[in-house]
Amino acid sequence: MQKWKLNLVFWTILILSLFPGAFLRGQGFDKGNLIFYGMGIGGFGNNSGTIQKGVFNYNFPGYIAVSSVPPNNITAAYLSYTYYTGLTEDRTKLSSKGGELGFEYGIFKYFGIGLSATNQVISSTNFRTVDPRAVTGSALFAGSVSNQLALLNAGDLFQFMLQKKRDFYNALTADVNLFFHINPNSAFDPYLKIGAGYGSENLYGGTVNRVFGGLGIRYHITDRFFLSAEVEHANTYIVNYKAPNSGYRNKGNYEETAGKFGFGINFSLSKKDPYPSEETPKRVIDSIPNDDQLKTASIPNESKLERFVFFASEIFDLPSSRIHLEGRARLDAIARSLENEFKEYDILIITYTSPYKEDLPGNFENYDLGFERAQAISRVLREKGVSPRRIIDSTQGSALYTVESKEKVVIELRKKVK
Numbered sequence: 001m002q003k004w005k006l007n008l009v010f011w012t013i014l015i016l017s018l019f020p021g022a023f024l025r026g027q028g029f030d031k032g033n034l035i036f037y038g039m040g041i042g043g044f045g046n047n048s049g050t051i052q053k054g055v056f057n058y059n060f061p062g063y064i065a066v067s068s069v070p071p072n073n074i075t076a077a078y079l080s081y082t083y084y085t086g087l088t089e090d091r092t093k094l095s096s097k098g099g100e101l102g103f104e105y106g107i108f109k110y111f112g113i114g115l116s117a118t119n120q121v122i123s124s125t126n127f128r129t130v131d132p133r134a135v136t137g138s139a140l141f142a143g144s145v146s147n148q149l150a151l152l153n154a155g156d157l158f159q160f161m162l163q164k165k166r167d168f169y170n171a172l173t174a175d176v177n178l179f180f181h182i183n184p185n186s187a188f189d190p191y192l193k194i195g196a197g198y199g200s201e202n203l204y205g206g207t208v209n210r211v212f213g214g215l216g217i218r219y220h221i222t223d224r225f226f227l228s229a230e231v232e233h234a235n236t237y238i239v240n241y242k243a244p245n246s247g248y249r250n251k252g253n254y255e256e257t258a259g260k261f262g263f264g265i266n267f268s269l270s271k272k273d274p275y276p277s278e279e280t281p282k283r284v285i286d287s288i289p290n291d292d293q294l295k296t297a298s299i300p301n302e303s304k305l306e307r308f309v310f311f312a313s314e315i316f317d318l319p320s321s322r323i324h325l326e327g328r329a330r331l332d333a334i335a336r337s338l339e340n341e342f343k344e345y346d347i348l349i350i351t352y353t354s355p356y357k358e359d360l361p362g363n364f365e366n367y368d369l370g371f372e373r374a375q376a377i378s379r380v381l382r383e384k385g386v387s388p389r390r391i392i393d394s395t396q397g398s399a400l401y402t403v404e405s406k407e408k409v410v411i412e413l414r415k416k417v418k
Helices: 003-018 050-059 062-067 074-091 132-139 145-162 325-340 367-383
Strands: 033-043 094-106 111-127 164-181 188-201 207-220 225-239 252-268 304-311 345-352 391-397 408-415
Touching: 033 111, 033 225, 050 074, 050 111, 050 252, 074 111, 094 164, 094 252, 164 207, 164 225, 188 225, 207 252, 325 367, 345 367, 367 391, 367 408
Parallel strands: 345 391
Antiparallel strands: 033 094, 033 252, 094 111, 111 164, 164 188, 188 207, 207 225, 225 252, 304 408, 345 408
16 A cells, blocks of 8 residues: 555544544534635546647657668567557656645535635656657767667667656646535535636746546534545646747646545634534523413423523524524533533423424424424434433424414423432
């Protein structure tokens, strides 16, 4: 296994060991998020394009492939050409590396737009350092054909000994990226990306245009930080190029599929920071109209220590049971209090819903939605370390619904029954 692969495995194992079960707590992409990221780039080797052909032609010893066989022997000429073609491809095998730094902003729930700077360096395993004209010129001083062939072979061997790995393309581009997030607000965040870039080639000159598309995934190890991996297929074009008087002429396009690995950090700009570290739960006790309706006969008053009361819109994306980021932050804070301050108490989750379903006419008690919301809250508390034995999920549906009331969530603490 290559060294970079071993390093990737090592760092992945290290991060996962430092954040056990972090995928249950990570948040992922959402509208209003500002994401900064950095990624390393490595080509898969399936390159093509006129730049690759130019490297091959510059390094191909045509003077030997043509001169080493009799002109009337077609089979020998074909075999000679095939041999030197394979030899040149092995000598000048291309590879690429680079890096990308950028940011993304969530303009909608599923869509983001971003800017990035990408540096791509393309290298040849062995690149000719002796001008082929010098080899053919020296052979002209031979007194016979056999001596000419010997000088050509000697010249090719000499230039092969002097060949070395060489960067022949180094471009920096500014890119515009469009992202489509398949599963937003999740620890595992797969996405599609397309974009285009503009920049310059730094070694030989020329303006660079770049178009690309990719498929990637981000793994949010915490609410803030994530790892990312991506496969990108890009096509780069060198335009406005002024060819040099001699030597290698780096012009054309380069097409390649590359792998990317990196990490980043996630912020929210559209709302208050949803990840407080020391904030205590927001307590909305007796602040909601008609709150007396929430006291049911099945829960004796003397068993209650405290109640956390919220409008459902403060926790969920209405009319669903999906918990939004701000609601997740409230539940995270409550879970910390339950573990640190009220560990000896059981937790009763009660939800109150509207009798109306969006997709069906008429009145319904809507118990299904109520249970889904209670279970969603319970799931968050368990993810934060609260024992499931302490949690009771329940709902009143719309049994106490009135025209003036709103959908609510109540979390009550009760003394454990011994």
